[in-house]
Amino acid sequence: MVNVDTASRPPRAVRPGAAPRAAPGHRTRRVHGAPRLSGLLFTAPFLVGFALVFLVPFGYALYQSGFIERKSGSGFGRAVTEFVGFENYVRGLTDPVFWQATFRVVVFAVVQIPIMLLLALVMALLLDAVTGRKTRYFRLGLLIPYMIPLMVGSLIWLYLYSPRLGPLTDAGRQVGLEVDFFSVDLLWFSIGNLLTWGHVGFNMLILYSALRSVPRELFEAARIDGASELRIALSIKVPYVRGTLVLTGMLSIIGMLQIFAEPTVFRVTSPETVTSNFTPIMMIFNQAFKAGNYNYAAALSVILAIVVGAASALFYRLGNRTQS
Template identity: 45%
Template structure:
């Protein structure tokens, strides 16, 4: 009886052994395929991040060289008007620009998804095309358009006998930058939302239309609630992009130095500290605090969205 049982269990053990070998091979293949990414992530992100954190706890002095100062750089940053002013400016940028940009993106996505337009592919490509233009090129182009002495808007105003608008004046330059960023990223966010809309089952629309729902009702009651994930994703990406703003104000500073200072945004300030003032330790602390601000705002956005979803 014992021998008979062992004979029956032998094939089962062999099968389990083969399954375990197959799993090990799958795990080995998965690790091998993911290893290039992990190596690049470690070299390009993790190691520089830890090194920047290490630098932020030190200070370079003319007398005494580099010394450990603990949290002094962070305390200095929290009382630095240049850093706080840049963060506040970007917070204002976020509150005004992001809702406008995402609102336009959602509007274009809903219009394209409704199927009421002709030449949809051409229109979709036209809205997305500005995103394909590098931000440096886009800023140079808009800088020319904004020019008070040579720009087409100024030339048109002079032809009409009107004073030339100064888009790069101190009180206008932030809104001019908002326009550049909105022009460049509406198409990207539209594509994300449009792809989410196309994944909604058509049966929902058919059932709603049978009940007499209009296109507006479909959009408000079915489409927008169904793409909350895409809306949250684009919002978080926009929060990150707002606080990391660099190219646009840095390039416009050449033609509007009176309106855009070296500390106009936190990223510009950190760049100035590190590569011009040679104060990489304090710049590292500024960068870490900026990352904390971004994480905090992103968390609040996600928490608010989750609460609204549970409430509904």
């Protein structure tokens, strides 16, 4: 799926698909005397669980999405489950509430992910530019948000934003700004900042590791040629970590389209702004457990899976095209 091999190489050497094709013959060749079924036996315990936790539920979701539970008569009679083919999908594909939620998270992802990755890249470049003991302290400090559980991070910012407890609204007032972090206009900014805070350090760490594999001699050569530090960063370091950026971006997209916990926490304080169908997963959860309509929830989750797959494939294409 992902050819991240590119991350470890200078951009000139990147030809998609070139390296991996040569490798497998060497890596997966049958070793001397390896009993033929041993590999399967080592994999078997995982496979049993994988079937139970992934394949069966996946099939069950597909199966369920083909049915509708109808209450017969006045609504007190026994519910009848009948096969309806694609009716749930037609309903989902034409459900404006679902598409509003999907559109919301897609727009959010398009704005949020580049900002977060750009900050992570700047942090990684800065960290790569310091030497000695300082590197360790800064790296640890910048990773502190990653050590904070997701729920706690959400709570901290929820309170920081809150006009009752938080210092941020007061600070805004002192410079003459009346800020409501939970208003319709600012809500995504507030959630975006919370996500950036929680995830930027980790993405920085991945990019930093990629930067460390750039041959140092390149920088010295550039310095002798009179290139400024900024120029070195932009022309040598950034192209080098492009493959890593594409991959972290893709993983971020998959996560962002499925955002659930953060908006759910924000819904506690502002239920009018963060509606129960605010994001696709919130709507699916709602359909399943509040409305009790598992069949429709199953169909929606299949549609969401297709959206996620299409979005990451598109991003991967675009990311690799700019590379060549």
